[in-house]
């Protein structure tokens with residue numbers, strides 16, 4: 173296994189929760205292995221007429237609580253162990269917020285920056301054909317993740333619907349509004365994160381905290397924007413080109429314009445350039461990793477100065493870093509809680525599709541706020557009960573719920 177292997181990390185976390193819950197070995201075995209792992213290779217026609225073969229994955233970890241659910245990532249570094257880990261985290265995430273889904277994840281090994289629009293469409297449709305027998309509204313429901321978006325989801329729904337011979341919007345969430353997408357889905361992960369962050373800030377009694385956000389994609393950019401609009405001081409943001417820092421605070425609206433015009437947040441004029449590594453070590457109260465996995469490791473954990481970490485990315489902290497950060501008494505709001513707003517609104521989208529309804533953004537956000545606050549409270553209670561970290565508490569809560577459902581269904 174590669175170093176900082178996310179699957180290894182996910183299993184290590186599961187073992188920690190299993191020990192506390194005194195799970196028997198057979199249950200631990202069931203939970204350690206994804207139920208179904210699909211690897212597909214599929215040909216795609218390029219604009220020059222050439223055919224290229226791509227590799228894709230869909231991994232369904234556990235469906236005891238309902239159909240499996242999770243995003244699709246199009247990235248050159250997609251690796252089967254990463255997808256496995258992400259599918260396991262999806263099972264826990266859905267259980268933490270108590271929605272009736274199991275966990276899955278998928279991905280295609282591809283650099284979308286090197287594809288034309290037509291090639292991206294051909295690839296999305298070909299991948300749908302390759303996995304269509306394994307997905308469905310009551311089986312497994314994909315959604316967007318890194319480098320995938322509503323437009324790609326629309327192509328996939330269209331392709332799936334053609335194969336089924338009927339329009340089937342509930343097979344995929346994160347769709348554009350006009351084909352059954354939900355109001356608020358685009359911002360839901362970020363909103364969910366902000367709702368739990370407010371709870372955590374209140375618990376720690378932080379006054380006017382300074383915040384650094386790593387990653388300015390779908391999740392990081394809107395989290396920075398909402399925090400800024402709610403009056404919080406966002407002092408640093410970054411994208412793959414690096415970051416920008418101003419201890420007096422950044423104007424996030426201007427950064428949106430700069431990013432749109434120039435392609436990178438680093439061209440914002442009123443700040444100092446920092447690397448993605450430096451951003452995490454800034455003297456701020458809160459850091460928000462919202463980019464890739466394994467950003468906080470044993471190499472940099474000792475240098476973290478923040479008092480709280482809101483994990484909007486999946487798996488940004490390695491277990492070794494977790495240990496170091498725990499000793500430093502840094503509160504980590506773990507990914508399976510912090511970024512569960514996305515899958516929660518995906519659940520609302522699926523419900524709307526099944527019932528042929530369309531909810532207002534206000535209704536979606538009200539339900540989301542209630543759900544995220546309840547999840548934070550549930551996790552916090554377990555944290556106190558077991559005298560443990562928020563991560564372990566969230567895992568314990570999730571594993572317990574999944575185990576109860578596995579037992580109920582006798583598998």
Ligand code: NAD
Nearest residue numbers: 318319361387388389390391411412462463485486511514
């Ligand atoms: P995205 O592709 O929209 O954005 C990713 C961001 O990370 C971009 O700003 C990119 O420039 C930046 N980035 C890429 N490589 C980097 C590097 N080496 N260092 C620093 N930054 C880098 O993806 P997203 O949808 O915003 O997802 C971000 C994270 O949030 C992922 O871990 C994803 O799994 C997680 N997540 C997303 C959702 C969702 O609804 N989109 C839900 C839950 C969790």
